Amino acid sequence: MLTIGSFFDLADFPDRDLFADCPYVWVPLKKLKAYIASQTAPTFQHLCITDGVPLDSPYIWYNGRLRNARECIITYGDATKGGLTVWENGQFLEGASVLMAGAVMVGKNIRIGRGVLIESGAMIKSPAIIGDRSEIRQGAYLRGNCLIGKRCVVGHTTEVKHSIFLNDAKAGHFAYLGDSILGNNVNLGAGTKCANLRFFSGNVKLRQGGVALDTGLKKLGAIIGDNSQTGCNAVTSPGTLMGPDSLLMPNTTAPAGVHPRKSVLR
Template sequence: MNLTNASFFDLSHYVHASLFVAEEYPWQALARLKSYMTEYPWPQIAWPQNPGPLPATLVLHDTLLLAATDLTIEFGDATKGRLKVFREGVLLEGASVLMAGAVLAGGPLSIGKGVLVESGAFIKGPVIIGDQSEIRQGAYLRGHCLVGARCVVGHVTEVKHAIFLDDAKAGHFAYLGDSILGNEVNLGAGTKLANLRFTGGDVLVKTPDGPISSGLRKFGAIFGDKVQTGCNAVTNPGTVLGKKSIVLPNTTAPSGWHTSNSLIR
């Protein structure tokens, strides 16, 4: 039985790999997420301080926030590097776009290069968003969210105290509480990762050798690299899926460890 980070994730290119320890259980990264963010070198950016939606679209270039009035924006797919901003015909390399109507609700915030934050997204820090990610209309990030590169937090998707590795996508109507999505994970529309036991107490991870206490009162799911869920899939608290596992549509995944390449039906 191998339940260490090394068996779930390829961390060789992940900017935040130091959050994980190779021989630990993967959920232990969740236990140190808050302290990691407390010590994070947040960029010094003069984010708008007025409450409520942004009244106008802003462009973040390097550490400067620019009004979009004199800029030309091509709204291509940010995850493929196709979001482009021009000033008088000159490309502003790595510029990110925060559309009018997005809400930045306090707390430290780090936004990488080539990121698109659409109108209606609500972001409450601390939140880190990696390069070329999309935060789509209606997304709700409510604290201690660590989003990797080329990720999607989609329409009416709620995320709290969670980690996305690179290329993880939760595109539509999802809930992710106290969970980790590995590289290239894709969640079908309506996927819900439940994170709290009805009966209280720390969440247990069931294994063939007996249950392991996670030490966490709130713990949703761990998805290894390239896990996929179908539409309206649900996971019970403490669900741990190995690499390339699949949860079929309209299925509730039982809590506990499932080996790589599992098919949950």
């Protein structure tokens, strides 16, 4: 019940090595910082990009190079559906990623894939990995050690800290995720909060078969299995594990613990 395979299908996840040799589903969070460090290198070293200073122009990331995009024609369609297109001097730049003017980078170790859109007002702190065709929308805040898969959305005023998004996971509006994992095709309703710190000191513990299992983590948010959803203004308590195909209804606080596949939490 608490294995990686009981929560996630990793067949198409680019960074599935992070999940290797993990006896429990929360163990990848223990390995996340070291893994991201091993998979990123200084990237955004353009002379016109300064830590903490909003970009004064749009830039594109294409074929391993970052360059100014003032002369490009950009169509800002839905990046998750391949709608982001870039043309330069009549040439279509397939897979080009776009950093809009006003985006803020802090640190250089930020790996972005193909067809990524980073909108104005987003702040990304290194290190981070952002997969192909994902959107980091206006006002989003990635606080470091964030691993975002393919076709994901980190939306308006959504804060993500030390967390993992598997492919097609979306936190579109006013969300908070701390020390959490979202499975494939998980959708968080507006205002969802995944709390990660208990009121009382000590590690987060989970009960299985009447036995308390120590996760070894002082901070653990939510682990939400594939194809699950939360309603607007839902909250998960620290150490909430929802199995695949589950629902957390609007305005509901999920209690800590393990909730099996196809749970409906009201």
